[in-house]
Amino acid sequence: MTSQPILRLRNVVKTFGSFTALPGVNLDIEEGEFFTIVGPSGSGKSTLIRLLVGMDEVTDGEIWLRDRRIDQTPANQRPTCMVFQSLALFPHMSVGQNVEFPLKLRKVPAEERRARALELLDLLRLPQSYYSKRISQCSGGERQRVALARALAFDPEILFFDEPLSALDYRLRKTLEKELKDLHTRTGKTFVYITHSLEEAMVMSDRIAIMNKGHFEQIAVADEIYGRPVNRFVAEFMGEVNLFDVTGTAGGGLAGAGLESHMNGHAETCGVAMAPGASGTLMVRPEYVRFLASSDTADFTLRGILHGEYALGSRIQYEVETPGGQVITVEKLREDRVDRQPGAEVVLGFDGDHVHLIRGQ
């Protein structure tokens, strides 16, 4: 990815009356990447994607597609295409007619259109017999594929997705997430995807942008965002997490909220060394927290009462309440199930390699 970005946003502002949805967004999207924008509802991600495809006009700022400035170009003259949340398949047309629609607009001859449509049905693993089916005869997953085939028939420079999987049931969603990632690899196109689901983003994306209140909190690869969030918002948004308010101690270590540190000087190597008196938030994901037997040791330990045990399928989740009233979440694989009854007093521990320190918060 040394070439210039395919899409560049420079200080993009969008206001609705007195409400500022996007105060000034900057973003570079690289050629061929799967880029996902994740955010809660009302974060401005839908507003942003509508600006990118040209459904709405920017209030201020610039959008560049390679060397071409496109923010004033109407949607029907942009070489980009979007898969809508509702899919927006034309109910009065057959599957084939839907897929051929963008080709028909370009006056591609009927024979060629048909051949291309059948090719795309193949690519999306739909039987050729679906060519003449009505949209109402297709299942949810098949409609997804038809919508993708239609968007690919357009042959866009960038393919945008506006939460197209959100209406599907869990299993189908999981399957299609993988298919979409696979499709991205096979087509080599630039995909820009928006969703409120962190899981979806993690499964598919090369890079993820976390959006909140109209701006990006963090833009990075999935592992980075999951393991090294820049702030509390990102940490809490990306799944279950345990956060501790900590302050630096005189010895170069840290302490806080019932947490006992036994770092013995290797805080530096783990990247959690703090100046005495400085404040921060220590983060540890539930899968890295262990139940300690009396002989076990760990870099950080804390005591609490086991509250509840919840089966999450392949994993078991435990909740432990500390004397300070904080609830710690612990997750274990089913085979590592802990033999403790609710109400039991337990000691939890985790190591310096698995924590992340968010400074200054």
Add this chain to the structure above:
Amino acid sequence: MNTSQTTRIALYVYGVLIIGFLYLPLVSVGFASISKARYLSFPIRHYSTKWYAEALRSDTVSDLLFTSLKVAVIVTLVSMVVAFFGALAFARYQWRFRSLFQKLILLPIFFPQTVLGLALLMWFNSVGVIPSWKTAVVAHLVWIAPIATLIVAIRAYSFDPALEEAARDMGASTVTILREVTLPLLMPGLVSAGLFAFLLSWGNFPLSLFTTGADSTLPEWLYAKMVSGYSPLVPTLGVMSVVGSFALILLAMSIGWLVRSVREARAG
């Protein structure tokens, strides 16, 4: 759900009573139309189809039918065009005076038709237009176009605005979107609106009475014949009118069926 014996009997009785209430008057007119006698009287002693033959021969009748048909067809076509764009303004687009427009357009429907007819007649007079079947077209439209608009608007409400956006996103111009997406999707609503418009215009009496001037539509003539000088042609024309309307509905339905099967054949 299980229906008990008594409920079922009650439902049958209810059904028969309702059907009887709705159709008995029509059936009796039907019988009257095939009576040989010059005056309406029951029971009918001699049956004959001579009044049908008479009706088909009569110049008055063909004039009446032609006037009514002219008015109804023009009202239907104009209503459909007005309803198409009106419904988009009503249901599809957000604009400043939309809520006011929605209320104002419905107002004429609530006007008593006789009052509306009289008001329009006075208005035509004051601007110096001589009432004829053409002014009746205008009068019918004032009342019928809003109804047609409402019917299409219901259809317009139910369609996803993203369909038009998707078409635009794939490169379609405004005209192409209208032709390829909006119009086909609103078509079922437009056809129902057209049917309603035709039937409401064809059977309209109060508006026609005030605004046709020297011309006369079928309902007007039927009324005139009943209040002064009964003619056995009255039930005959009544039946012919009902049969004609029914045929129109069948025609519309079969055209709809034809269009669908052609479309499916082309897709297949």
